[in-house]
Each structure stands twice: as structure tokens, then as C-alpha cells.
Amino acid sequence: MDHFLYKGGILHAEDVPLPQIAAKVGTPFYIYSTATLTRHYQLFKDALDGVPNLVCYAMKANSNQAVLKTLAGLGAGMDVVSGGEYARAKAAGVPGERIVFAGVGKTRADMRAALEGGIRQFNVESEPEMRALSEVATSMGTTAPITIRVNPDVDARTHEKIATGKSENKFGVPVARAREVYAEAARLPGLEVVGIDVHIGSQLVELAPFEQAYLKVAELTRVLRADGHDIRRLDLGGGLGIPYTRSNEAPPLPTDYGALIKRCVAGLDVEVEIEPGRLIAGNAGLLVTSVIYLKEGEGRDFLIVDAAMNDLIRPSMYGAYHDMEPVVQAAPGVARQPFDIVGPVCESGDTFAKQRDLTPMRAGDLMAFRSAGAYGAVMASEYNTRPLIPEVLVKGDHVAVIRPRPTFDEMINRDIVPEWV
Numbered sequence: 001m002d003h004f005l006y007k008g009g010i011l012h013a014e015d016v017p018l019p020q021i022a023a024k025v026g027t028p029f030y031i032y033s034t035a036t037l038t039r040h041y042q043l044f045k046d047a048l049d050g051v052p053n054l055v056c057y058a059m060k061a062n063s064n065q066a067v068l069k070t071l072a073g074l075g076a077g078m079d080v081v082s083g084g085e086y087a088r089a090k091a092a093g094v095p096g097e098r099i100v101f102a103g104v105g106k107t108r109a110d111m112r113a114a115l116e117g118g119i120r121q122f123n124v125e126s127e128p129e130m131r132a133l134s135e136v137a138t139s140m141g142t143t144a145p146i147t148i149r150v151n152p153d154v155d156a157r158t159h160e161k162i163a164t165g166k167s168e169n170k171f172g173v174p175v176a177r178a179r180e181v182y183a184e185a186a187r188l189p190g191l192e193v194v195g196i197d198v199h200i201g202s203q204l205v206e207l208a209p210f211e212q213a214y215l216k217v218a219e220l221t222r223v224l225r226a227d228g229h230d231i232r233r234l235d236l237g238g239g240l241g242i243p244y245t246r247s248n249e250a251p252p253l254p255t256d257y258g259a260l261i262k263r264c265v266a267g268l269d270v271e272v273e274i275e276p277g278r279l280i281a282g283n284a285g286l287l288v289t290s291v292i293y294l295k296e297g298e299g300r301d302f303l304i305v306d307a308a309m310n311d312l313i314r315p316s317m318y319g320a321y322h323d324m325e326p327v328v329q330a331a332p333g334v335a336r337q338p339f340d341i342v343g344p345v346c347e348s349g350d351t352f353a354k355q356r357d358l359t360p361m362r363a364g365d366l367m368a369f370r371s372a373g374a375y376g377a378v379m380a381s382e383y384n385t386r387p388l389i390p391e392v393l394v395k396g397d398h399v400a401v402i403r404p405r406p407t408f409d410e411m412i413n414r415d416i417v418p419e420w421v
Contacts, residue, residue, distance in 0.1 A: 002283045003033040004370070009329040011368055015397040018288055018327045022366055025390045025401060027290040028307035030377050032062075032402075034070055034395035036284035041074050044276055047258025051265070051272050054120075056100050058238050058277025059085055061374035066393050066402040067281065068092035077120065079238070079275040083110040090117055100235065100273065102149070102197070104129075111136045111144070121145040123197040123235060125172055130185055137190030144190060147197040147235050148182060150175045150220065152213045154200050172198070178220055182229055193229050195270070196220060199237025202278060205251040207260050210239075214264035221268055234265060238275040242282040244321050244371045254279070278374040285373020287312050288327065291365045292344065301339050303361060308343030309350040310383040312369065312376050316349040324352070327366035330359035341367075345384050377403070387411060 003014045010017045013031045021031060044055045056077035059068060063085060068078070069092045078089040081103035089099050096118020101110070104125045111133050114122070124130045124146045137144040151172035173181050178196075185193050200213050214236060221231045241251040254276075261272060289307035296302075314320035324341060338355040352369070361367065380388055391403040 002370075003035045004286055004368070006329055011325065011327045011329075013286070013392075013394045016394050016399055018286075018368065019366060021392055021394075021399060022288060022290070022327075024399075025392060026405070027288055027366065028305075028311055029288055029390040029392055029405075030285055030372065031288060031392045031394065032064075032067060032281075032285045032373055034393060036373075037067065037070055037280060038074060040276075040280045040284060041071055041076055043254040044258070044274065044280075045075075047254040048261065048272060048274070049258075051262055052270075053272045053274070054098065056098070056273055056275045057280055058275045059089065060378065061277030062281040062285070062376070063088050063378055064391055064393075064402055065092050066391075066400070068094070070393075071280070072098075077273070079277070083107070083113055086110065086114055086117070096120065100275070102199075102275075106133075108132055108136050112140065115140055115142055115144060119145070121147055121194055121233070121235075124148045124185075127173070127181060127184065130181070130191070131188065134188040134190045142190070143192050145192045145194045146185065147195040147233065148173060148178065148185060148193075149197040149199070150178050150217065152198060152200065152216045154209050154213045154216070175216055175220065179223065179227060182224055182227065186229065193231070195231055195233030195235060195273075196224070197235040197237070199235075199275070200239060202239045203241040204239045205241040207252050207256060210236075210257070211260055211264065214261065218264050218268060221270065231270065233271045233273060234268070235273040235275070236261060238277055238279075240276060240279050242279050242371060242374075245323050280374075282371050282374035285371075285376060287322075287369040287372040287376060289367050289369070291361050291363050291367065293363055294361070297340075300355065301337070303339045303341050303358075303367075305341060305343060305352075305367060307352075307369070307389070308345040308384070308386060309347060310345060310381045310386050311343075311389050312352070312372060313379050313381075314375055315352045316347075317379075322352065322372060323370040324356060324358065325368050325370065326359060326361060327368055334359045345386070382411060385411065 054077045056079040057071050058079040072094045077098035078094050079100050080086045097120050102123040149172035152175050198217050224231050243250045289305040293304040309316040336357040340354050341352040343350040387406045390405045393400050393402045
């Protein structure tokens with residue numbers, strides 16, 4: 001469920017009509033719903049009720065400060081994967097004890113910054129990283145709390161570019177080698193083992209892969225405890241999928257996901273951490289764009305819109321599907337026809353959809369791409385010297401621009417021309 005609904009034939013973000021926002025900020029723009037963000041976070045908290053837990057928002061999905069502050073105010077922790085994301089979490093007021101540092105390429109500078117600023121734990125991805133963290137923590141006279149990410153060799157049955165739990169993926173240490181890696185961690189100075197971490201991928205639409213991975217982690221917990229390790233937290237990652245189309249079968253609900261977790265960790269007496277990102281932010285956002293031209297081609301018609309692949313790269317990068325709707329509904333009974341929806345960037349890959357059935361549209365009409373709140377603005381670029389587009393947050397009938405569109409001069413003036421040119 002989201003809070004983008006038609007009222008009187010006009011698509012609204014909560015209580016605000018989208019044409020009103022378009023008139024204020026221009027198109028294209030991203031629009032986020034506070035009510036949807038709040039509801040989706042609370043679904044996870046409710047699903048884990050009865051189990052000690054921390055829901056850490058995977059901020060790589062959408063790291064705007066207003067989004068982070070909204071979720072932090074609800075009690076969310078943050079899952080960060082870079083020094084920059086750590087800095088963003090801290091700037092949003094998230095205390096260090098609610099920040100989990102993941103990612104395969106943590107630098108010593110990242111480690112030092114997190115140890116200085118406070119951290120709940122590092123999810124260690126490799127033995128070289130673990131040794132580096134030991135050296136940094138020891139040099140600072142402190143102790144780094146760690147989990148070790150294990151790779152359970154489970155097929156998440158998702159897109160190959162967002163699968164992370166198979167043996168050929170770059171993430172974690174093989175579960176078969178976990179005992180020896182934990183043994184080394186126990187010997188290294190400056191480290192405190194607090195738990196186990198696992199994450200098998202993103203946009204999972206069935207629960208079976210989660211169950212396979214979590215049962216392996218539950219058994220590993222028993223083995224490592226028998227070896228003398230104090231395993232008191234299980235970081236079970238994120239990855240639960242969202243419905244990108246309203247006509248497809250819906251992915252599992254957070255309630256079902258939570259019930260599965262409770263079954264898998266029953267009797268272990270552990271604190272559970274999960275790291276949802278897409279399901280919290282994905283359907284909480286739209287990309288709103290305007291039609292520039294209707295172009296007739298050989299055997300197909302094109303709707304050329306003012307959004308482009310640099311604004312939303314998912315269709316070009318992953319072949320991803322987004323539902324697309326006119327902001328102003330057509331009159332009842334108007335026939336649909338197929339269009340290719342394309343942007344203005346000089347790449348054939350700048351295509352959002354092919355032969356999508358829509359009611360006829362004209363230049364100047366507004367169109368909304370649904371499920372664009374995650375992996376939209378955060379993956380945007382300024383390719384073709386196109387400004388990053390505004391981000392807008394609504395709460396009821398309140399509207400705030402939470403990232404403005406830069407001017408061409410602001411973009412160009414970031415370049416520095418050497419004196420010899």
C-alpha cells in the first residue's frame with residue numbers, strides 16, 4: 001500500500017495534487033510520502049514483535065537527509081556501506097549504537113571514522129578486512145564490535161546483478177570456512193565478536209531462499225557457541241521485494257517474513273537485526289515527468305519525456321519494470337494504445353518501457369513512474385550535463401523541497417580550469 005491515490009481524477013501525494021508540485025518545482029522530480037515511509041517501517045517492527053530486534057534501514061536505497069531523519073525519528077537504525085553513508089547517518093542524528101557498517105571495501109579511514117564517531121558493529125566481509133580493522137582499533141586503543149558475514153551459497157532467485165549469497169558472489173566468507181575465520185577473529189586484538197551476518201540479495205519475491213539461509217545461520221550459531229564464541233546478535237540482512245506492478249502477484253508480506261525469522265531463530269536467545277531498504281522506500285516514491293513530444297516511428301509511437309536514464313537508471317541497468325500512469329486520468333472508456341516511453345539522453349538505452357499500453361497523451365501531460373523511491377535519486381548522475389532532479393517530501397498537505405535542482409552555472413562552476421589552459 002502507498003499514499004499516492006487518484007482524487008477527482010488527479011493523482012495526489014497524500015493530500016497534495018501532483019500538478020501543484022509540478023508547477024512549483026518543474027519536471028522531472030521525485031516525490032516521497034512520509035505516511036508510506038512510516039507505515040512500511042512500522043510493518044517490520046510489528047512483524048518482529050516479541051523478539052529483541054533492531055530494524056536498520058538500508059540507506060543505500062534512498063539517503064536523502066529528510067528521509068533518514070523521518071525514519072530515525074521512528075527509532076530506526078541505519079545500515080551503511082561507505083564512509084559517506086556513515087557521515088550522512090550521523091548528520092541525520094542517528095546515534096552510533098544504531099549504525100551497522102557493512103560493505104566489502106571498507107577503508108582504514110572508514111573504520112577510524114566509525115570507531116571515533118560510534119558504531120554498533122562492523123559486518124566484516126573478509127579476513128584481510130578483519131585484520132585491518134584489528135590494526136586500526138588497536139592503534140586507537142579501542143575495541144571494534146564485529147559480526148562476520150557468511151556466504152551461505154543460497155540462490156536468491158533474483159536478478160543476477162543484485163544476488164549476493166551465492167558462492168561466486170563477492171560477498172562474505174564461505175559458510176564452510178566460518179569456524180576458522182571466527183577462530184582467527186577471537187585471537188586478533190581489538191576485536192569483539194558479537195554475532196553473525198548474512199545477506200543473500202535484493203528484490204526477493206519468495207521466502208524459501210531466506211529460510212535456507214537463516215537455517216544455516218541458526219546451525220552455525222550453535223556450532224560457534226560450542227566453540228566458545230559469544231554469538232548474541234544475528235544480522236539477517238534485507239532483500240524482501242516490492243510489487244513493481246500492480247497486476248503481478250505480490251511478494252511475501254513483512255508479517256510472513258517476520259514469522260519465518262521467528263521460526264528460524266526459535267530457542268537461540270539472540271537479538272535480530274534486519275536491514276530493509278527497498279520495501280521501506282520503494283513504493284514511498286514516484287518519479288514525475290512531462291511529455292515533451294509524441295513521435296511517430298516505423299510501426300510504433302514514442303512518448304519522449306523529460307526524465308532520462310540519468311535520473312532513473314533501473315530500466316536501463318536492470319531491465320526493471322515500473323508502472324506508469326498519467327497524473328490526470330483520461331475520460332472513462334478512452335482506448336489505450338502502445339507507446340515506447342523514452343528519454344532525451346543520446347543513448348538507445350534511454351528507454352523506460354517498450355510497447356506500454358497507455359491512454360493517449362500529449363505534449364505537456366504529466367506522467368508518474370511508480371515504485372521509484374528506492375534506487376532512483378541515489379543512483380542518478382549528471383550525464384549529458386543534466387541537473388540532478390529535485391526531491392520533494394510530503395506529509396499530509398505539507399510540501400517541502402528536500403533537494404533542489406542545481407542550475408547550469410552551479411554545475412559548471414564545480415569544474416576547475418587549470419591556469420595553463
